[in-house]
Amino acid sequence: MSQDDQIYSQMFSALLEQRLSPGTKLSEDTLGEIFGVSRTVIRKVLQRLAHEKVVCIMPNRGAFVAEPTPEEARDVLAARKVIEEGIMRNVVKKCTAADIRRLEVMLKEEKLSLEKEEHSKWVALSGDFHLALAAISGSQSLEDFLRELVSRTSLIHVQYQSRKAGVLNCSCEEHEDIIEAIRSADEEKAVKLMMSHLDEIEESLNLDGDKSKSDLYAIFGGSK
Amino acid sequence: MSQDDQIYSQMFSALLEQRLSPGTKLSEDTLGEIFGVSRTVIRKVLQRLAHEKVVCIMPNRGAFVAEPTPEEARDVLAARKVIEEGIMRNVVKKCTAADIRRLEVMLKEEKLSLEKEEHSKWVALSGDFHLALAAISGSQSLEDFLRELVSRTSLIHVQYQSRKAGVLNCSCEEHEDIIEAIRSADEEKAVKLMMSHLDEIEESLNLDGDKSKSDLYAIFGGSK
DNA sequence: TCAATCAATTTTGTATACAATTTAGCCTTA
DNA sequence: TAAGGCTAAATTGTATACAAAATTGATTGA
Numbered sequence: 001m002s003q004d005d006q007i008y009s010q011m012f013s014a015l016l017e018q019r020l021s022p023g024t025k026l027s028e029d030t031l032g033e034i035f036g037v038s039r040t041v042i043r044k045v046l047q048r049l050a051h052e053k054v055v056c057i058m059p060n061r062g063a064f065v066a067e068p069t070p071e072e073a074r075d076v077l078a079a080r081k082v083i084e085e086g087i088m089r090n091v092v093k094k095c096t097a098a099d100i101r102r103l104e105v106m107l108k109e110e111k112l113s114l115e116k117e118e119h120s121k122w123v124a125l126s127g128d129f130h131l132a133l134a135a136i137s138g139s140q141s142l143e144d145f146l147r148e149l150v151s152r153t154s155l156i157h158v159q160y161q162s163r164k165a166g167v168l169n170c171s172c173e174e175h176e177d178i179i180e181a182i183r184s185a186d187e188e189k190a191v192k193l194m195m196s197h198l199d200e201i202e203e204s205l206n207l208d209g210d211k212s213k214s215d216l217y218a219i220f221g222g223s224k
Numbered sequence: 225m226s227q228d229d230q231i232y233s234q235m236f237s238a239l240l241e242q243r244l245s246p247g248t249k250l251s252e253d254t255l256g257e258i259f260g261v262s263r264t265v266i267r268k269v270l271q272r273l274a275h276e277k278v279v280c281i282m283p284n285r286g287a288f289v290a291e292p293t294p295e296e297a298r299d300v301l302a303a304r305k306v307i308e309e310g311i312m313r314n315v316v317k318k319c320t321a322a323d324i325r326r327l328e329v330m331l332k333e334e335k336l337s338l339e340k341e342e343h344s345k346w347v348a349l350s351g352d353f354h355l356a357l358a359a360i361s362g363s364q365s366l367e368d369f370l371r372e373l374v375s376r377t378s379l380i381h382v383q384y385q386s387r388k389a390g391v392l393n394c395s396c397e398e399h400e401d402i403i404e405a406i407r408s409a410d411e412e413k414a415v416k417l418m419m420s421h422l423d424e425i426e427e428s429l430n431l432d433g434d435k436s437k438s439d440l441y442a443i444f445g446g447s448k
Numbered sequence: 449t450c451a452a453t454c455a456a457t458t459t460t461g462t463a464t465a466c467a468a469t470t471t472a473g474c475c476t477t478a
Numbered sequence: 479t480a481a482g483g484c485t486a487a488a489t490t491g492t493a494t495a496c497a498a499a500a501t502t503g504a505t506t507g508a
Contacts, residue, residue, distance in 0.1 A: 002283060002461095003461095003462090027489075027490095028489075028490070029488090029489075029490095037462080037463090038462060038463045038464070039463085039464090039490090040461085040462055040463065040464090041461090041462070041463095043490090043491095044271065047268065047271060047272070048271070048275065051272065051275045059226060059469095059490085059491090060468085060469050060470060060489085060490060060491075061469095061470075061471095061489090061490080062470095062489070062490065072364075075363060075364050075365050076365060078363055078365075079310075079363055079365035079366050079369070081310075082306065082307060082309070082310030082311075082363075082366060083306060083307070083310075085306070085310075086303075086305075086306030086307075086309075087306075139299060139302055139303055139306075140296075140299050141299050141300060141302075141303035141373065142303050142306060145303070145369045149365065226491095227491095227492090251459075251460095252459075252460070253458090253459075253460095261492080261493090262492060262493045262494070263460090263493085263494090264491085264492055264493065264494090265491090265492070265493095267460090267461095283460085283461090283499095284459085284460060284461075284498085284499050284500065285459090285460080285499095285500075285501095286459070286460065286500095
């Protein structure tokens with residue numbers, strides 16, 4: 001594994017585990033010192049993250065952790081529905097007993113992280129579950145695309161999570177139901193469950209009230 | 225438009241218009257001299273193209289125009305089916321009269337390029353048609369993903385086009401039929417036409433016989 | 449003559465130096 | 479005192495220099 005990849009992985013994990021909040025400035029010099037490399041390699045990593053849309057590079061201004069707008073959030077979830085429907089249909093056809101066992105192991109980890117209330121770890125594990133399905137489906141391209149969408153979803157979770165974290169508990173059961181549908185090879189049910197699962201995720205977010213700018217207006221009660 | 229983008233566009237066009245064949249070595253020094261910039265900016269462009277999978281960067285070896293394998297080709301077409309089904313469903317809902325007019329204009333251009341037998345231009349225009357549909361669908365993410373898949377399809381066309389170019393003529397009619405289905409707001413028909421269109425594309429390719437390596441064996445008659 | 453090894457050249461990977469742009473603070477001025 | 483502009487610091491964009499790796503060609507030996 002090359003140097004770039006190592007640094008990329010570390011930054012990517014930090015993003016997924018929500019240790020880097022949206023909007024954080026990612027200074028080339030600072031990151032270079034932290035990782036003990038020159039700006040050259042940092043720039044390479046930042047460009048990669050930017051292409052995956054988890055980092056936003058503004059010309060002559062620098063790189064920042066992406067701050068998805070509500071529109072982008074909805075777009076990501078809508079794209080996930082399209083792609084994960086395709087994935088589910090393949091998964092039902094291709095899933096082996098060994099695959100199901102691995103999914104169940106992942107589910108247990110998810111439950112554990114929920115019990116321990118390790119929220120950000122759970123978000124990452126939940127994403128891994130969806131990516132595991134993508135891997136089972138055997139479609140490399142769809143898996144790559146979903147990886148990007150899952151990362152962005154993680155950022156979206158940070159920015160738009162509703163106050164009641166209780167909503168998240170459902171998701172574990174939903175994953176459980178999806179496994180069951182796959183086991184019984186019920187394609188339509190599996191797809192339907194996945195679609196409503198993604199709907200639930202979207203509904204659990206605070207995507208109303210046009211954030212950022214209008215935030216201040218909302219807080220201080222002025223009109224726009 | 226920044227310097228990177230200009231060089232990127234030029235190289236991207238060259239790839240799409242098939243002026244750069246799969247496997248071509250893309251030397252940093254050479255490209256730097258051609259475009260009158262340092263290797264720094266060339267590397268940036270190459271990394272971007274590599275992330276879009278139209279260029280393959282091999283560590284310590286350099287960058288090459290990607291040579292999709294038959295498996296990758298099938299994977300790309302399969303992913304297109306999933307994504308373009310999603311796109312079609314949105315297009316039928318959202319397409320305006322103005323959108324249809326623009327699609328018809330594009331169709332005319334396609335026909336023209338076919339008549340003039342400007343094959344590579346037609347491949348590019350044909351891709352544009354699919355991307356126009358993606359734009360109409362309003363899904364930014366799906367449009368981005370499709371852009372990547374269309375570029376790769378272009379490379380696949382170069383590498384696996386069957387000897388009889390006549391197959392391509394169909395595609396124009398198929399695009400025509402798709403427009404008609406959209407006009408009559410027949411979602412199922414539109415989706416079905418698009419699926420069979422993509423099937424036809426796949427069938428028009430020579431994806432059998434494991435290329436590249438075995439090429440030489442096939443040509444000179446030796447056994448593997 | 450062929451194969452293998454080694455040296456020289458070329459090419460990529462990384463660090464650094466310099467240029468251009470932005471940002472921030474200060475000073476001037478109304 | 480506040481607004482505007484100017485200078486200085488910091489940061490990004492690009493070029494270049496140096497290090498590491500791979501390719502190539504030649505030389506040597508069988």
